[in-house]
Amino acid sequence: MMRGLRRVAALFFVGVLTVGAHSASAAELKIGFVYPSPVGDVGWAHELDNGRKAIEAAFGDRVETVVAENIPEGPDASRIMNQMASTGAKMIMLGSFGYMNDGLKLAKKRPDMTFIHASGYKLADNFGNFQTRNYESAYLAGIGAGFVTKSNILGIVAAYPIPEVVGIINAFTMGAQLVNQGVSVKVVWLNSWFDPSKAQESARSLVSQKADVLLSLYQDTPSVVTVAEEMGVYVVPTSSDMKKYAPNHLLVSQQIDWGPHFVEMVKNTLDGNFKGIPYWGGMKEGAVRMESWTPNLSADQMSVINEKTAELKAGAFHPFTGPIVDQAGATKLADGEVIEDGALLGINWLVKGVETKLPD
Amino acid sequence: MSRLRVEPRVTESVIAQYLVPVVAIVLTLLSGTVLFTFLGKAPSAVLYTFLIEPLTSRFGIGEVLLKMAPLLLIAQGLAIGFRARVWNIGAEGQLIIGGIFASVIAIHYNESESTWILPAMVFAGMLGGIFWASIAAYLRVRFNANEILVTFMLSSVALQILYFLVTGPLRDPDGFNFPQSVVFADSALFGVLIEGTRANTSLLIGLTLSVLAYVFIRHSLPGFKLSVSGAAPRAARYAGFAESQAIWLGLIIGGAAAGLAGVGEVAGPIGQLQRTISPGYGFAGIIVAFLGGLHPIGICLAAFFMAILYVGGDMALISVGIPNAATTIFQGMLLIFYLASYLFVHYRISFQGRAAAT
Numbered sequence: 001m002m003r004g005l006r007r008v009a010a011l012f013f014v015g016v017l018t019v020g021a022h023s024a025s026a027a028e029l030k031i032g033f034v035y036p037s038p039v040g041d042v043g044w045a046h047e048l049d050n051g052r053k054a055i056e057a058a059f060g061d062r063v064e065t066v067v068a069e070n071i072p073e074g075p076d077a078s079r080i081m082n083q084m085a086s087t088g089a090k091m092i093m094l095g096s097f098g099y100m101n102d103g104l105k106l107a108k109k110r111p112d113m114t115f116i117h118a119s120g121y122k123l124a125d126n127f128g129n130f131q132t133r134n135y136e137s138a139y140l141a142g143i144g145a146g147f148v149t150k151s152n153i154l155g156i157v158a159a160y161p162i163p164e165v166v167g168i169i170n171a172f173t174m175g176a177q178l179v180n181q182g183v184s185v186k187v188v189w190l191n192s193w194f195d196p197s198k199a200q201e202s203a204r205s206l207v208s209q210k211a212d213v214l215l216s217l218y219q220d221t222p223s224v225v226t227v228a229e230e231m232g233v234y235v236v237p238t239s240s241d242m243k244k245y246a247p248n249h250l251l252v253s254q255q256i257d258w259g260p261h262f263v264e265m266v267k268n269t270l271d272g273n274f275k276g277i278p279y280w281g282g283m284k285e286g287a288v289r290m291e292s293w294t295p296n297l298s299a300d301q302m303s304v305i306n307e308k309t310a311e312l313k314a315g316a317f318h319p320f321t322g323p324i325v326d327q328a329g330a331t332k333l334a335d336g337e338v339i340e341d342g343a344l345l346g347i348n349w350l351v352k353g354v355e356t357k358l359p360d
Numbered sequence: 361m362s363r364l365r366v367e368p369r370v371t372e373s374v375i376a377q378y379l380v381p382v383v384a385i386v387l388t389l390l391s392g393t394v395l396f397t398f399l400g401k402a403p404s405a406v407l408y409t410f411l412i413e414p415l416t417s418r419f420g421i422g423e424v425l426l427k428m429a430p431l432l433l434i435a436q437g438l439a440i441g442f443r444a445r446v447w448n449i450g451a452e453g454q455l456i457i458g459g460i461f462a463s464v465i466a467i468h469y470n471e472s473e474s475t476w477i478l479p480a481m482v483f484a485g486m487l488g489g490i491f492w493a494s495i496a497a498y499l500r501v502r503f504n505a506n507e508i509l510v511t512f513m514l515s516s517v518a519l520q521i522l523y524f525l526v527t528g529p530l531r532d533p534d535g536f537n538f539p540q541s542v543v544f545a546d547s548a549l550f551g552v553l554i555e556g557t558r559a560n561t562s563l564l565i566g567l568t569l570s571v572l573a574y575v576f577i578r579h580s581l582p583g584f585k586l587s588v589s590g591a592a593p594r595a596a597r598y599a600g601f602a603e604s605q606a607i608w609l610g611l612i613i614g615g616a617a618a619g620l621a622g623v624g625e626v627a628g629p630i631g632q633l634q635r636t637i638s639p640g641y642g643f644a645g646i647i648v649a650f651l652g653g654l655h656p657i658g659i660c661l662a663a664f665f666m667a668i669l670y671v672g673g674d675m676a677l678i679s680v681g682i683p684n685a686a687t688t689i690f691q692g693m694l695l696i697f698y699l700a701s702y703l704f705v706h707y708r709i710s711f712q713g714r715a716a717a718t
Contacts, residue, residue: 032678068677070684074636075629076674078558079423083678086419097538098634121536161527163536191523191539191635346536358537359527 027064029091029270031055032084034077035069036096036220037194042240043220044193044256045069048095048118051258058263062270073098081106085113091269093262094118096193097162103127114274116265119164121345123276130261131164133282134238135171135344136312137254138215139319140290140305141236142175144251145213146183147301148234148294149176155211156187157202159218161358163347168238170351171319172215177353179304186211187356194220203227213251216242225250234294241291253291260286280341283312320344325352366707376705381651381662384698391693401680409680410672410690420671422557426629427667429559430455430621430638432566434645435663436573437617439654441610443577444586445593448611450496450511451618452642453518454489458619459626460522460530461488463633466548466626467530467541477547482565482623489619490612492518497611501604507611515642523635530633541633550628562624567660569617574656582609618642644670647695650702666691 033052035045052065066089068080077099084092085106091114094103100120107115107127119131145154154176158165169187176183186209188202203214203224213234216224222245228235229246237245241253261279268274281287290309293302311317322333326349333339339347350358392410393403414420434451441448448454462485469477492514499505525531526539535542550560576583589596589606597603625637648666652659673687 066678066681068684072636072639073634074639075426075558075625076639078629079671079674080678082419083675087679098540098636101543101632121538160539162538166537189527191527348537359524 028062029059029266030064030066030087030089031266032081032089032092033065033067034071034080034084034092034094034096034099035067036071036073036098038070038220039067040220042222042237042242042245044218044239045095045220047239047256047258048093051262052093054259055262055266059266059270063266075102078102078106085110090114091116091266114265114269115276116262116279119162121278123278125276126274128265128274128276128279130258130279130281132256132287133280134164134254134256134288135167135319136282137288137290138168138238139171139175140309140312141215141252141254142172142177143179143305143308144175144293144297144301145172145215145234145236146176146178146180147297148251149180149183149213151210151212152180152182152184153209153211154183154185154213154215155203155206155209156185156215156217157199157206157219157224158187158189158215159193160191161189161348163345165217166347166350166358167320167344168217169215169354170347172236173351173353174319174324178308179301183353185354185356187354189356189359190219193218196221196223199223200227204231207231207233243292250292250294252293255289255291257287257289283309284315326350327352327354327357363711365710366703367710369706369708372705373708377653380698380701380705381653381658383701384651384694385665387697387701388690388693391697392690395686395689396682399682399686401682406676406680406682409676411668412672413675413679414668414671418554418556420675422554422559423671424664424667425553425559425563426557427670428663429563429566429624429628430641431645431648431666432563432660432663433569433617433621433624434614434641435648435652435659436566436569436656437614438645439649439652439656439659440573440576440583440586441614442590442649443654444590444606444610446607446610446614447508448493448496448511448614449508449646450493450513450515450642451614451621451645452638452640453511453515454492454615454618455622455625455638455642456515456518456522457492457622458485458489459622459637460518460525460633461485461491461619462623463530463541463544463626466544467633469548470542470545473545473547475547477545478550478627481548481627482620485619485623486616487619489615489617489622491615493611493615493618494608497608500607500611507607511611522633522637526633526635532632539635543632544627548627549631550624558629560624560628562620562628565620565624566663569620570656570660573659577656586610618645621645644691647691647698650698651694669694 037045039045039049071077071080094117097119107124115127117129120129173185199219200223214228216237218238222242225235225237225242225245229249234249234251235246236251238254239256241255243250318338320339322337323335324333326332396403396406414424462481465481465484496507496510499510500507530541532542550562553559553561585601586606648662652662676682677684
């Protein structure tokens with residue numbers, strides 16, 4: 001009873017706090033943020049919101065931010081953006097690929113505004129996009145998974161079969177294969193960024209199919225992580241460090257950090273020299289990093305991981321370096337060939353070792 | 361000892377019938393006031409943004425009309441079934457299938473500029489909705505399967521079919537695997553109703569249907585039969601009105617209207633097929649139907665009011681800073697208060713004083 005009450009009270013508080021104070025401030029720049037899911041304690045929207053906090057920390061009173069969280073991708077998102085624009089926002093951060101077409105329409109109508117959009121592919125002078133090279137961190141996590149798995153079956157609870165997610169699945173698999181040739185990977189497509197109960201169910205079914213390392217791929221909830229802790233299998237979350245949800249069974253977390261990029265884009269907007277660029281930040285730029293490696297890996301195993309981490313940070317190694325063979329056995333990259341960014345941005349094939357097919 | 365007793369009325373209270381929606385709305389606004397005070401917002405400011413601000417600008421009015429179109433269509437269709445006690449609560453699924461059927465035409469003839477594309481989509485969407493609702497009608501008539509459960513569960517099935525199609529067969533081949541179709545050509549889109557807004561001509565379909573619904577209920581034999589089946593099922597059976605006919609008709613009309621709403625969305629503000637084509641219009645339509653007293657004119661007013669709540673909720677989200685769950689809570693309260701108040705149409709509370717006790 002008390003817990004329930006406290007939760008309600010907390011919800012009210014979150015409501016009051018996240019939406020930010022509304023005042024007729026004299027800020028130079030009003031920035032709108034649209035998130036596809038609730039901000040919560042961890043996950044995608046939470047990290048986007050940390051980016052917003054970084055902006056506030058960097059620019060203080062010069063900026064004012066307004067947040068709309070849990071906005072479905074559809075006609076309503078367009079109204080939210082338009083409403084932000086008509087109430088004085090001069091910059092908008094769109095936190096999901098489904099906002100792309102509506103955002104671009106508004107951007108064309110309002111050349112005086114700037115937009116940054118998560119993980120899309122369309123651009124305009126005042127409409128840039130951003131994503132992480134999360135496949136780099138996934139590759140490292142995969143190495144860890146290859147070391148710790150006993151069943152040689154890895155399970156992935158994945159959001160949507162979009163290129164970004166497909167790339168991460170491939171990198172995770174190839175990382176595991178680097179140290180363990182026998183692994184096979186099973187994927188459950190959730191078709192949602194945020195569906196705690198379905199994520200939990202999928203995690204359980206993967207474990208019952210003998211998966212003993214789970215990758216929670218862009219699930220905006222710690223559901224998969226808590227299931228892993230409960231069922232005693234290792235887990236790798238994306239976006240946020242989720243150590244507190246799986247103190248014993250967290251293999252490692254793939255932490256995103258939007259702060260530096262957001263701050264730069266706001267600075268460009270303030271300085272009047274914003275350009276709609278595609279930003280793709282990896283380990284090198286500090287946009288992704290590994291957090292909370294499990295202490296259960298041996299020193300030898302950690303040294304393999306550390307070596308690859310250093311290479312990635314130095315830009316000396318690309319996880320998509322041939323030879324790479326797809327599920328059907330066709331050679332996708334010849335020996336020594338490195339994938340081009342363009343091909344990786346549109347990747348729609350899975351590497352050999354992934355059992356589940358792409359839906360088509 | 362005096363005590364309260366709830367007892368059935370001999371005849372339905374006509375005054376109560378008209379008062380119910382008003383009371384429900386007033387109670388909702390009062391609870392809203394409490395809720396917003398709790399959130400630390402000035403209730404007057406929030407209620408102003410919620411209820412008045414949408415109507416103060418061309419943009420706002422356009423958005424309200426845009427929202428009203430699907431709600432109106434769905435509610436008019438459902439109400440006809442509800443009057444006959446055919447409980448189709450799966451308009452969401454019928455909307456999705458209608459949207460899919462229409463999209464198939466738009467995607468297949470994406471290069472065409474023919475003026476027949478849109479009418480064909482409207483027709484296909486209607487067929488899609490009918491098809492989906494017919495499954496429930498068949499199962500009910502043939503196997504006596506509860507249509508509440510079947511229509512509701514078929515909504516989930518429809519959503520999965522949509523996911524399958526946008527991640528596969530109907531996906532934009534040049535869209536980097538993003539789960540959405542190509543953007544429709546102009547020939548596959550409804551025209552703009554008010555210049556400078558997103559309100560489109562699909563609203564006219566809803567208004568036409570409202571007139572038809574009125575005529576159907578008041579002046580047609582099948583409409584009369586449906587109403588009798590709902591009000592007095594036994595009498596209907598004695599009069600030789602087949603129950604199965606009411607079920608088929610109720611579901612088909614509801615499905616057709618929901619399918620049309622689906623066309624209005626994909627060929628309207630969305631302009632392509634994607635994973636979310638409805639933010640729950642199929643369910644909100646149920647509230648609209650009841651709030652409108654299952655009467656065609658009442659439903660027009662209720663759809664307009666609900667649309668204001670939706671748009672006002674989004675505006676309040678940005679300009680006053682309330683969480684977006686507030687809209688859903690508002691709608692939920694509205695339905696609950698409506699249902700609670702509706703009790704007094706058929707029942708009344710009587711005070712039993714000492715005199716009665718002795």
